[in-house]
Structures are given as C-alpha cells and as structure tokens.
Amino acid sequence: MITCRDNSLIRCQNTMDKNFQEEITQIIKFEPPLYKQRYQFVKDLVEKYKPKKVADLGCADCSLLWMLKFCSCIEVLAGLDIFLPVTPDFSYFRRHTLSPLPLDYLRPSERSLTVTLHQGSIAQKDPCMLGFDLVTCIELIEHLEESELKKFPEVVFGFMAPSIVVISTPNSEFNCLLPGVKLYRHPDHKFEWSQAQFQSWALETARCYDYSVEFTGVGDPPAGMEKIGFCTQIGVFVRKCPQTGESVQSEKPTEAVYKTVTIFPLVINFIYYVAVFKAVYPSLKDEKYLQNAVIREVVFTAQIIKHRLMSKREECSDDPERKPRSQPSMDSFSDYLGKLVVEKNMQPFVSGNEVYVPLTTIFSFPKVNRLCGTFEKLCKLIAGKVTLSSDGSAVMFNIEHENEEN
Ligand SMILES: C[S@@+](CC[C@H](N)C(=O)[O-])C[C@H]1O[C@@H](n2cnc3c(N)ncnc32)[C@H](O)[C@@H]1O
Ligand SMILES: [Mg+2]
Incomplete structure (x- = not known):
C-alpha cells in the first residue's frame, strides 16, 4: 500500500517488485477527489490574479462556475458548452444555483455579477466570448x-486573447496507475497526451500567440514515481503583451454564432433544449438596491442612537430604584456608536415627544459613510423614504407611545 503525497491511496500487489509500475493492480483514490483539486487550482489562480471576467469553456454541469461565483473579484462569469444537459437530474439543480438566491436580494453585494451560459462550439468564434x-x-x-x-x-488565444488561459488534460503516463484504464480514461476522449506531447503542443501554441506557459498539475504521483507526473496535467498561459478589453472588442467584430434564446432560468430546461441562461445578481452598484441598503442602515443606526439616548435619560431620572434597561445583544455596538457620537459632538436630542438624530451623526458612521460616499448622496437616497425633521437635517422618531408604555 502506498500513500501519495496528496494522501491518495494506492494498493499494490508487490511494491518491492522491480517491474513496479506494471505490477500495480491497485485502487488509486485521490483525496480530495481529482475534480475538486482541479477546481481548487482554478480558484487559487483567481485569488492570485483577481480577474474580473472569467469564461469557462466546456463548462458541462457548471460546477466550476458555481464555485467561482463566490470569488468576490469576479463580475462577469460565462460558461460555454457544446451540450448543456437538460435533464431534471443534478445538472439541472447545479445550473439552477447559478441564479441569485433570496439572501442575495436581502444583502446585495457591493460588486456586480452577471452569469451567462452559451451553447456552442469552441471551434467557432462568437463576440460574446470577447473581453x-x-x-x-x-x-x-x-x-x-x-x-x-x-x-x-x-x-482561444488568437480571437478571445484573454490575459490568462488555463488548460488541464489527462496525463496518459499516469494511466498505468489507474485501475481498469485500457486505452483512455473516458470513452469520449479523442486522445490522451503524455507530458511531452502536451508540453510540445502548449509551447507551440504559446509561441504562435505570444503567450508564456508554465506546466504543473494536480493528483501527485506516488513517492518514488515522480517521473510519471501529475494525474492531471495543467498548462497556465499568460499573455506577454497587455491588451485592453476595449481594443479586443473593437478590433474583432464577428457575427453571433452561439444559440441565443434568452429565457427565464426556471423554464430553461423543460421548454427549450437549447438556451442561453443569464442571471444578473442584485448589486449595490444598482441604485435601487443601494437605496434600500442605505435606508435600512440609516434607520438601524438612528434606532440604536435613539435607544442609547433613551437609556441614558432613564439612568439620569430621579427614580433611584430604576435600573437602566439594557439590550445585551446591542450593548457593545450601541456603546461604540455612543462614543462616536460624543467624540464628534453631534448629539441627538429629545424635544417633547420627538427624538431627533442628526443626519451628520448618522453619516459619520462607517457603514453609512461607505455606502453613500457623500453627504449629498445620503440626503438624496433617503429623501421621502425616512421621516425627517422639517428642515431635513435629522431623522425624527415619535416616542409618544414609548413614553406611554413607560
Ligand atoms: C469532461 S467535460 C468537462 C467538464 C468540466 N470542465 C469539469 O471540469 O467539470 C468536457 C465538456 O466539453 C464539452 N465539449 C466537447 N466538445 C466541445 C466543443 N467543441 N465546444 C464546447 N464544448 C465542448 C462537452 O460537452 C463536455 O461537457
Ligand atoms: Mg475528459
């Protein structure tokens, strides 16, 4: 039994035999599974280079796209496959999760995100794959x-010409370690390359299109068999000369060739066999979602300031028996807010049955400040949506009923 560097497990009939490779009858099991290691490799690449626009070619059931939608640097995700499975099996549900979830609407992200699926062949050029x-x-x-x-x-390299291309493919030299593999690992494979074959193709491609390429892989070979190479070989191509997205687009007008039936995601699988899926995620870059978020934050902040003010008033009341009320979950945050208010000398105040929390106070809180950017924008976003004092300078609460309760 041999444990690979990545904890894969290999059982061998006779590990001491000199015809070691041929004698292996083995079960080789990668942990995490190889496909997850490949996805993780792409995710690490995304973390390193922080691309905004990512296209996955041969996206199949969209598992990789689904994983990438959580990478906060990505704003545009596209998948292309010649065949997008349309059965009500897991692929349907996987793909479905490319749609925004209720939580995405409740807490819109600061980034924008659009996910699109196209059906077509990578052998054809389509402008939707540019940029x-x-x-x-x-x-x-x-x-x-x-x-x-x-x-x-x-x-891929001439027309799409992205900054980075990552290509993975089976390393045929590893096949002797895989149980039951006769010719290829999968019946649909048209070929499988050795390390030398893949590297020669990749180097020639990189040379033609002015890219550099580095080779690596996932699925380590067992100790002592490093020459065999990784189970999955990977080439990472980086374009040598920078090119802006705009120049790529303007230089390369082409007619659309991929199928472009745009329909609501839920209906996609059962009515249309061939479709393009498009999901635009709610984002704070959209004024509608920003306004909701600002209103929520302004009211929340003002409520806490008001709560603190009222507690202070109770503490100072003449009744010595009376203990200040506390709301444990809010206390530390409300203390923090309270300190900020005092530091900035922008106190809320009570007048009759009304509490006023100045907008300047609310604007000085980090989250409101970050969301709005400017004080003018804050005023604009909440105008008509939050009850303000007559001069519009403070959020106003009527505490008549609260006083009655006390
Ligand atoms: C083994 S699957 C890849 C799965 C996916 N990339 C992953 O790692 O989970 C290969 C995919 O390539 C797609 N494919 C085959 N020929 C294609 C072509 N000419 N253009 C686009 N996609 C193609 C197949 O439909 C299939 O979904
Ligand atoms: Mg394959």
Missing part, C-alpha cells in the same frame, strides 16, 4: 475532434 481576463478549459481539449482541436488555439 475575458481568464479563460479556463478544464478537461476539455481531449474531448475535441481533430478538426476542433486544430481551430482551438486560434479561437
């Missing part, structure tokens, strides 16, 4: 027909 920073081709190329593979470099 990406990172293009991922995970276990795609070995599924391409010879004619498609020939066109692939021109479409």
Whole structure:
C-alpha cells in the first residue's frame, strides 16, 4: 500500500517488485477527489490574479462556475458548452444555483455579477466570448475532434486573447496507475497526451500567440514515481503583451454564432433544449438596491442612537430604584456608536415627544459613510423614504407611545 503525497491511496500487489509500475493492480483514490483539486487550482489562480471576467469553456454541469461565483473579484462569469444537459437530474439543480438566491436580494453585494451560459462550439468564434481576463478549459481539449482541436488555439488565444488561459488534460503516463484504464480514461476522449506531447503542443501554441506557459498539475504521483507526473496535467498561459478589453472588442467584430434564446432560468430546461441562461445578481452598484441598503442602515443606526439616548435619560431620572434597561445583544455596538457620537459632538436630542438624530451623526458612521460616499448622496437616497425633521437635517422618531408604555 502506498500513500501519495496528496494522501491518495494506492494498493499494490508487490511494491518491492522491480517491474513496479506494471505490477500495480491497485485502487488509486485521490483525496480530495481529482475534480475538486482541479477546481481548487482554478480558484487559487483567481485569488492570485483577481480577474474580473472569467469564461469557462466546456463548462458541462457548471460546477466550476458555481464555485467561482463566490470569488468576490469576479463580475462577469460565462460558461460555454457544446451540450448543456437538460435533464431534471443534478445538472439541472447545479445550473439552477447559478441564479441569485433570496439572501442575495436581502444583502446585495457591493460588486456586480452577471452569469451567462452559451451553447456552442469552441471551434467557432462568437463576440460574446470577447473581453475575458481568464479563460479556463478544464478537461476539455481531449474531448475535441481533430478538426476542433486544430481551430482551438486560434479561437482561444488568437480571437478571445484573454490575459490568462488555463488548460488541464489527462496525463496518459499516469494511466498505468489507474485501475481498469485500457486505452483512455473516458470513452469520449479523442486522445490522451503524455507530458511531452502536451508540453510540445502548449509551447507551440504559446509561441504562435505570444503567450508564456508554465506546466504543473494536480493528483501527485506516488513517492518514488515522480517521473510519471501529475494525474492531471495543467498548462497556465499568460499573455506577454497587455491588451485592453476595449481594443479586443473593437478590433474583432464577428457575427453571433452561439444559440441565443434568452429565457427565464426556471423554464430553461423543460421548454427549450437549447438556451442561453443569464442571471444578473442584485448589486449595490444598482441604485435601487443601494437605496434600500442605505435606508435600512440609516434607520438601524438612528434606532440604536435613539435607544442609547433613551437609556441614558432613564439612568439620569430621579427614580433611584430604576435600573437602566439594557439590550445585551446591542450593548457593545450601541456603546461604540455612543462614543462616536460624543467624540464628534453631534448629539441627538429629545424635544417633547420627538427624538431627533442628526443626519451628520448618522453619516459619520462607517457603514453609512461607505455606502453613500457623500453627504449629498445620503440626503438624496433617503429623501421621502425616512421621516425627517422639517428642515431635513435629522431623522425624527415619535416616542409618544414609548413614553406611554413607560
Ligand atoms: C469532461 S467535460 C468537462 C467538464 C468540466 N470542465 C469539469 O471540469 O467539470 C468536457 C465538456 O466539453 C464539452 N465539449 C466537447 N466538445 C466541445 C466543443 N467543441 N465546444 C464546447 N464544448 C465542448 C462537452 O460537452 C463536455 O461537457
Ligand atoms: Mg475528459
């Protein structure tokens, strides 16, 4: 039994035999599973280069896209596949999770995010695939027909020309360690390359289109068998000369060739076999969501300031028996707010049955400040939505009923 560097487990009939590789009858099990290691590799790449626009070619059931939607740097995610499965199986649900969830509406993100799926072949150029920073081709190329593979470099590196391309494909040298693999790992594979074959293709492609390429992989070989290489070989291509998204787009007008039936995501699978899916996530960059978030934050902040003010008044009241009321969960935060108010000398005040919390006070709190940017914007966003004093300078609460309760 051999444990690989990544904890994969290999059982061998005879580990001491000199024809070691051939004698292996083994179960090789990667932990985490190999596909997860590939996705993690892409995720790490995203964390490193922080691309805003990412396209996944050969996206299949969209698992990688789903994982990438949580990377906060990404604003545009696109998937392309020649065949988007349309059965009510897990692929449907996976793809469905590309839609925004209720929580995304409750707490819109500061970034914008659009997710789009296209059905078509990577052998064809389509303008919807222009302007990406990172293009991922995970276990795609070995599924391409010879004619498609020939066109692939021109479409991906010549036409799409992203800053980074990551390509993964099986390393055929590792197959001798995999149980039951005769010719290829999967019946749909049109070829599987050795390390030398992949590297020679990748170096030639990089040279033609002015990219540099580095080789790595996931799925470590067992100790002592490092020459075999990774189970999945990976090439990371980085474009040598920078090119702006705009210049790419303007230089390359092409007609749309991918299917473009745009329909509501829920209906997509059962009515239309072929469709483009598009989900625009709620974002604070959209004025409508920003306004809701600002109103919520302003009212919340003003409520806490008011609560603190009222507690202070109770503490100072003549009744020595009376203990200040406290709301444990809010206390530390309300103390913090209270200190800020005092420091900034912008005290709320009570007049009759009304409490006034100056907008300048509310604006001085980090979250409100960050959301609005300017005081003018704060005033604009809450105008007509929050009850203000007659001169519009303070949030006003009527405490008549609260006084009655006391
Ligand atoms: C092994 S799957 C890749 C799965 C996915 N990238 C992952 O890592 O989980 C290969 C995918 O490539 C797609 N494919 C095959 N030929 C294609 C082509 N010419 N253009 C676009 N996609 C293609 C297949 O439909 C399939 O979904
Ligand atoms: Mg494959």
